[in-house]
Amino acid sequence: MATEKNVNTLMENVSGPVLCPGDEGYEEELSAFQKAYRHNPAVVVGAADADDVRHAVRFAAEHRLPVAVQGTGHGLTVLDEGGLVITTGRLAQVQVDPQARTARIGAGAQWKHVSAATVPHGLAPLSGSAPHVGVAGYLLGGGIGLLGREFGYAADHVRALDVVTADGELRHVTPQDEPDLYWALLGGRDNFGVVTSVEIGLLPAARIYGGGLYYDAADAAAVLDHFRTWTASAPESVTSSVGMIEYPPIPVFPEPLRGRHVVHVRIATTDLAAGPGLVAPWREIATPIFEHLGELDYDEGGSIYREPDFAHAFHGNNVLLRELPPEALESVLRLSGPGAPVSCIMDLRHLGGAMSRPPEAPNSVPFREAQYILRVLSGLDDVSEESVRAAHKAVYEAVAPWVVGRSLNFVYGRRTSSEVVGEVYPEETLRRLADLKRVYDPNNLFRRNQNISPAE
Numbered sequence: 001m002a003t004e005k006n007v008n009t010l011m012e013n014v015s016g017p018v019l020c021p022g023d024e025g026y027e028e029e030l031s032a033f034q035k036a037y038r039h040n041p042a043v044v045v046g047a048a049d050a051d052d053v054r055h056a057v058r059f060a061a062e063h064r065l066p067v068a069v070q071g072t073g074h075g076l077t078v079l080d081e082g083g084l085v086i087t088t089g090r091l092a093q094v095q096v097d098p099q100a101r102t103a104r105i106g107a108g109a110q111w112k113h114v115s116a117a118t119v120p121h122g123l124a125p126l127s128g129s130a131p132h133v134g135v136a137g138y139l140l141g142g143g144i145g146l147l148g149r150e151f152g153y154a155a156d157h158v159r160a161l162d163v164v165t166a167d168g169e170l171r172h173v174t175p176q177d178e179p180d181l182y183w184a185l186l187g188g189r190d191n192f193g194v195v196t197s198v199e200i201g202l203l204p205a206a207r208i209y210g211g212g213l214y215y216d217a218a219d220a221a222a223v224l225d226h227f228r229t230w231t232a233s234a235p236e237s238v239t240s241s242v243g244m245i246e247y248p249p250i251p252v253f254p255e256p257l258r259g260r261h262v263v264h265v266r267i268a269t270t271d272l273a274a275g276p277g278l279v280a281p282w283r284e285i286a287t288p289i290f291e292h293l294g295e296l297d298y299d300e301g302g303s304i305y306r307e308p309d310f311a312h313a314f315h316g317n318n319v320l321l322r323e324l325p326p327e328a329l330e331s332v333l334r335l336s337g338p339g340a341p342v343s344c345i346m347d348l349r350h351l352g353g354a355m356s357r358p359p360e361a362p363n364s365v366p367f368r369e370a371q372y373i374l375r376v377l378s379g380l381d382d383v384s385e386e387s388v389r390a391a392h393k394a395v396y397e398a399v400a401p402w403v404v405g406r407s408l409n410f411v412y413g414r415r416t417s418s419e420v421v422g423e424v425y426p427e428e429t430l431r432r433l434a435d436l437k438r439v440y441d442p443n444n445l446f447r448r449n450q451n452i453s454p455a456e
């Protein structure tokens, strides 16, 4: 039990805020990008440094409180009730070493903080579609980046992690010194400790060619089919995706898109010279209603997907596909496009390339044979979670013959571990993760997550 007296002792040891229900600032500390729900811990610790994390984990272990971690709250799926939550937003320092082409990043930083610091040095991180996503959660779940086909999963570029494990120790984890823990953290996410900082390799990719072409949804069948054939022979230097979305009629979106159901093709490549030629065939499929394509600085990469950066309530999931036959696409269009039973945002990303190869330093990011990831999500403002789940389930069932698994990063919405864990790891990977969980967290302190139970 965390009594008031105990919490006062924790406060004396911790430099960031320590808050309990009813305290001023408690709600704000727990506010997240996901707005459908939030953690309700007995204590929240706003870590100001790694030492705060160490004290918080020791306190939780001593008082048998489960520990959960929150960065930005983009990937909140399991809620804490009555435990201890550590928020990492204050750990946002970014230090770039341009000679070594590395960055050391506080676990609470967002990708926009990182690329702002690296681009002036001609370097880029392997970040994803939204610059406001948190570095730690993204990397620990794999990290499907804007340039993924060319360079692999973002996790494959992690050189070292500083992590507080369940025994309250701060460890510096590298593939050389702690290969098992390194392997488990990158893929096993928050099951093995609280990451306080990471060191990543950077890419000489400060300028890219990329952007998006938007078509009216009436052209969806032709555009999706072209995506299928185009990606079948696209070079590894190109990473692309196609989405379907009904834009709300609000001014944050470009005028031609407002209030319209569209198909959105997104492209990114470091091959600046080849970019325009690669895009040309897309203009012959149908006439785009809007496009923005060209060379851009890597820190403008958020314009490729144009995802909203304001907190909202949403639910979604994904499947990883080994192939993309025409009948799969027909079902996706019918069940998640215009006329679907609930309004859906569909996102189909091309994987493969370097993402299919094993990383230099082994990690537990699985299903590298997947060639595509299909995601479906919906806002929860006007529709129940139950009807959203039913509509999405129909899409995933229709593509089931080609599914190899799911990506942990793109599981959104309140879900139990039993629903998720068996689908995001192959059996052998899960067994090794459970064995290592028994070594590093035998009492399952880190269990308010998509939980890997310690092996018996």
Ligand SMILES: Cc1cc2nc3c(=O)[nH]c(=O)nc-3n(C[C@H](O)[C@H](O)[C@H](O)COP(=O)(O)OP(=O)(O)OC[C@H]3O[C@@H](n4cnc5c(N)ncnc54)[C@H](O)[C@@H]3O)c2cc1C
Pocket (backbone or CB within 6 Å): 033, 068, 069, 070, 071, 072, 073, 074, 075, 076, 077, 088, 107, 108, 127, 128, 129, 130, 132, 133, 134, 135, 136, 137, 138, 139, 140, 141, 142, 143, 144, 145, 146, 189, 190, 193, 194, 195, 196, 307, 409, 410, 449, 450
């Ligand atoms: C708009 C949007 C765009 C996205 N685009 C991409 C994309 O292009 N590619 C991609 O791969 N993913 C993408 N994601 C998914 C995103 O990577 C995951 O949701 C990720 O978990 C978010 O991490 P976070 O720290 O921002 O969020 P949080 O919700 O704070 O954390 C997510 C998970 O990571 C764990 N975690 C966070 N920090 C730590 C830490 N310091 N130590 C241990 N565990 C920690 C948490 O416990 C939690 O389980 C996107 C998500 C959204 C909402």
